[in-house]
Amino acid sequence: MSRTVTIDPITRIEGHLAIRIKIDSSRVVKAFSSGEMFRGFEVILKGRDPMDAQQITQRICGVCPVSHGTASILAQDAAYGATPPKNGRLIRNLILGANYIQSHILHFYHLAALDFVDITAITKYKGRDPVLRDLKKWVKGQISSNVIYPAAPFLPRYSGKYIQNTGLNILAIKHYLDALDMRTLAHKAGAVFGGKLPHAATLVPGGVTEKVTAVKIAAYASMISKLQTFIDKSYLTDVGEVAAAFPEYFRIGKGCGNFLAYGVFPESANNSEKLLPSGVVVGGRLRSFDAARITEDVRYSFYSSSSGLHPVQGQTVPAPHKNGAYSWLKAPRYNGTVVEVGPLARIMVAYLKGENRAVKKLVNGLLAKLGRKPKDLLSVLGRHAARAIECKVVADRCAEWVEQLVPGEPTFQDFTIPKTGRGVGLTEAPRGALGHWLEIDDHKIKRYQCVVPTTWNCSPRDDNGNPGAVEQALARTPIANSKNPIEATRVVRSFDPCIACAVH
Ligand code: NFE
Ligand code: MG
Numbered sequence: 369m370s371r372t373v374t375i376d377p378i379t380r381i382e383g384h385l386a387i388r389i390k391i392d393s394s395r396v397v398k399a400f401s402s403g404e405m406f407r408g409f410e411v412i413l414k415g416r417d418p419m420d421a422q423q424i425t426q427r428i429c430g431v432c433p434v435s436h437g438t439a440s441i442l443a444q445d446a447a448y449g450a451t452p453p454k455n456g457r458l459i460r461n462l463i464l465g466a467n468y469i470q471s472h473i474l475h476f477y478h479l480a481a482l483d484f485v486d487i488t489a490i491t492k493y494k495g496r497d498p499v500l501r502d503l504k505k506w507v508k509g510q511i512s513s514n515v516i517y518p519a520a521p522f523l524p525r526y527s528g529k530y531i532q533n534t535g536l537n538i539l540a541i542k543h544y545l546d547a548l549d550m551r552t553l554a555h556k557a558g559a560v561f562g563g564k565l566p567h568a569a570t571l572v573p574g575g576v577t578e579k580v581t582a583v584k585i586a587a588y589a590s591m592i593s594k595l596q597t598f599i600d601k602s603y604l605t606d607v608g609e610v611a612a613a614f615p616e617y618f619r620i621g622k623g624c625g626n627f628l629a630y631g632v633f634p635e636s637a638n639n640s641e642k643l644l645p646s647g648v649v650v651g652g653r654l655r656s657f658d659a660a661r662i663t664e665d666v667r668y669s670f671y672s673s674s675s676g677l678h679p680v681q682g683q684t685v686p687a688p689h690k691n692g693a694y695s696w697l698k699a700p701r702y703n704g705t706v707v708e709v710g711p712l713a714r715i716m717v718a719y720l721k722g723e724n725r726a727v728k729k730l731v732n733g734l735l736a737k738l739g740r741k742p743k744d745l746l747s748v749l750g751r752h753a754a755r756a757i758e759c760k761v762v763a764d765r766c767a768e769w770v771e772q773l774v775p776g777e778p779t780f781q782d783f784t785i786p787k788t789g790r791g792v793g794l795t796e797a798p799r800g801a802l803g804h805w806l807e808i809d810d811h812k813i814k815r816y817q818c819v820v821p822t823t824w825n826c827s828p829r830d831d832n833g834n835p836g837a838v839e840q841a842l843a844r845t846p847i848a849n850s851k852n853p854i855e856a857t858r859v860v861r862s863f864d865p866c867i868a869c870a871v872h
Contacts, residue, residue, distance in 0.1 A: 370397070371850045376404075378860050380479045380521060382431060383867030385826060387838075389856055391847050396856065399835065399842035401826045403697040406670070409872045410684040413816040418444055418785055418808055419573070421816065425804065426567045428818070429869045431474065434467035434558065435797030436869075437571040439804035439818070442793030444573035447806055448783040451637055455779040456575025458769045459561045461633050461643075462588060463568055463576075464795075465766040466558030469595050470551050470565075471798035472711070472759040475864045476603060476752065477547035478521070481540060483858050484610045486530035487522045489537030499545055500538075528854035531613045540609070543602045550598045557591035560584050575780035580773045588770045596763045599756070607756040611738050611749045618740060621748040621859035623841035624706045626650045627713035628824070630657065630803065632796035633765070643724065643765055644758070644796065647717035650705060654720040659794060662803070662819060665699040665830040668692060675831050679805040680790070682817035695828040696871045699836060700819050708837040709800025709824045710863060712745060715754040726764065730757045751862040785811055797821050799864050822870035825863045838863055 376386035384404035389396045409428055413421060422440040426433035438460060445451065452460065488511060490504045503522075510523040517524045531537050555565040561578045562568030570578040578584075611618070631646030646657040664682060666675045670693045673683035687693070707713070718727040719742070734753055735742065744750060789808045796802060800821030807815040827836035835843075838860055847853050 373850050373853050375853060375857060378857060379865055379867065382429070382865070382869070383871070385860070385865050385867040387842070387856065387860055389842060389847075389853065391850050391853075394847055396842045396845040396847060399839045400694055401697075401828060401836055401838050402695040403826065403867045403871045405867070405871055406686050406688070406696045407868070407871050408684070408686070410682075410816050410818060413813050416813050417811075418447070418806065418813050421804075421806065421813065422571050422573075423567075425818065428820075428872045429866060430566045431471050431866060432467065432797040432799065432869060433566045434464045434562070434568055434571070435795060435802050436804070436818070437568055438464055438795045439793035439802050440806075441571050441573050442795060443791040443804045443806040444793070445791070446793065447789040447791030447808060448573055448785060450574035450781050450783040452575035453778045453781060454637070455580050455773055455777050456781070457634055457637065458773055459576045459578060459580070459779055460571070461769050462766055463558045463562040463571070464633065465762045465769070466554050466592075467565070468762045468798050469599070469759055469766075470554035470558070472755050473547050473550050473554065473598075473603060475755065475798075476607065477544045479864065480752065480861045481544060481606070481610070482522065482525070483854065483861060484531055484614060485540040485544075486532070486537045487525070487541065489534045490541050492534050493538055497542070500542065503541070526852045526854040526857065528848070528852055531609070536609060540606055543606055546598065546602065550595060553591050554595055557588050557595070560588045560591075572780065574783050575778075578779060580775045580777065580779060582775055585770055585773055585775070589767065592763060592767045592770065596760075596767060599760050599763055603759060604756050607752050608734070608737065611753065614749065617748040617858065618744040618750065619747060620845055620855065621751075621841045621862055622746045623708050624837050625652070625746055626705055626707040627716045628657070628702050628707040628709050628801050629714045629717040630794040630796055630801045632714070633762070643761070644714045644718050645721050645723065647721060648702060648707070649713075649716055649720065650707075654717065659792065659803070661703040663701055663704070664819065665701060667699075667831040668694055668828040669698050670696050671698065679803065679817040679819050680807075682805065682815070684817070697823050697827050699827040699830040700824050701830055704832075706830070706834050706837055706840065707824065708863075709821050710751065711755040711758045711798070712751045713800060714796060715758055716745070724761070726761050727757065730760065748858055748862040755864070787811055797869070799866060799869070800824060818872050820869045820872055822863075822866045826865050826867070826870055838865070
């Protein structure tokens with residue numbers, strides 16, 4: 369008998385994502401992903417000073433603001449012909465790197481781990497840590513409640529198979545709490561050069577406004593070093609434990625198998641080399657990326673603007689009562705094809721390119737340890753593993769970049785805003801490929817279009833009826849109990865969706 373189940377909301381934070389799945393013979397046969405709100409940043413930006421864009425677009429999201437600020441200043445760099453000096457480029461990388469670390473730790477521990485870790489194990493805790501004892505008391509009180517809810521931080525929750533080893537669960541719960549401190553630390557590290565976080569104050573076209581001093585270098589380096597220890601000793605180990613306990617999730621949530629990365633963290637003045645390179649993987653083959661091939665369809669989205677436009681011509685005209693539409697997300701496609709973006713896409717592209725030796729070594733090491741093949745990465749666990757590996761690669765490189773800063777050297781190159789102009793800023797947010805397209809007329813913003821990671825991943829069907837990346841990843845997911853579709857939530861959350869970003 370077939371059943372339709374709606375999971376709404378599905379993410380633990382960040383917006384209104386609803387997933388509707390049709391289940392037949394205990395498997396998902398069809399999935400629909402809906403972003404349930406409109407925000408209108410592209411409309412708000414029209415007519416404003418272009419220099420407002422890096423501040424306003426950072427308000428798209430509190431988790432990945434630095435990426436929106438970065439895309440915005442890259443678009444303006446291009447429009448004004450500004451090139452940041454070396455200190456400016458390095459500081460941008462350091463702020464963005466700290467924001468990546470914060471976001472990846474947040475996702476694994478606070479948004480996804482409790483799909484696998486059994487929070488009720490804390491009731492067996494016998495130690496003296498006051499926070500864990502408080503949590504034990506709270507969880508004991510909650511256990512009696514019989515409510516089912518897919519998105520609470522602890523309880524209620526879906527029932528299903530969780531990690532069974534009590535010691536391992538309690539250790540993971542302790543790491544959940546440690547991870548809150550690590551997020552604070554990553555924000556503080558980013559704020560050394562970003563002025564504050566979330567929503568860095570120092571990102572400007574031409575570089576950054578923050579100056580380099582020996583004290584700031586030492587402060588950032590010491591915080592990154594603590595984060596590196598947490599990533600090495602807790603994050604990577606805990607992902608390995610989840611992988612060992614749930615090997616079936618190397619076969620669940622495969623998805624479309626196509627990947628797109630714009631590349632991120634420039635290693636040279638002209639952006640030609642990046643720590644994580646750009647590329648497209650279609651049918652297992654790596655190709656070079658061409659920004660001209662990006663389009664956004666809106667047949668199933670609540671917009672009355674034309675469909676299939678390149679973001680250079682992009683329009684955002686909301687149509688809340690549009691017939692047949694089921695999402696406020698547009699449907700971005702690359703060369704007409706559905707692609708997945710995010711840490712797995714970046715790691716796949718870097719791995720296939722083979723130039724980043726740290727990525728190659730970490731991926732091969734993890735696969736050998738878990739007895740897996742590269743193709744197993746196309747899965748729920750592959751996404752978690754890729755995110756953890758990327759977190760280490762970024763943190764380790766941040767520790768090197770900070771030592772390359774030169775106190776007293778400039779961090780900024782001056783510019784003038786032209787009467788008319790265009791620019792595109794392509795970068796990568798923690799959740800994937802992020803682009804901002806800017807058009808200036810009469811020194812003001814004439815058009816501003818954002819194509820955002822979760823818009824790629826959680827898009828509805830395109831004009832040809834092809835389901836989006838998450839919709840495809842859900843197909844064939846086994847669902848043991850349609851009243852507790854925990855398997856579907858694990859698939860969706862492996863993409864780390866952020867609907868606040870996606871609908872922007
Ligand atoms: Ni709101 Fe974001 C990231 C961006 S996801 S978190 O990472 O851009 O669409
Ligand atoms: Mg957009």
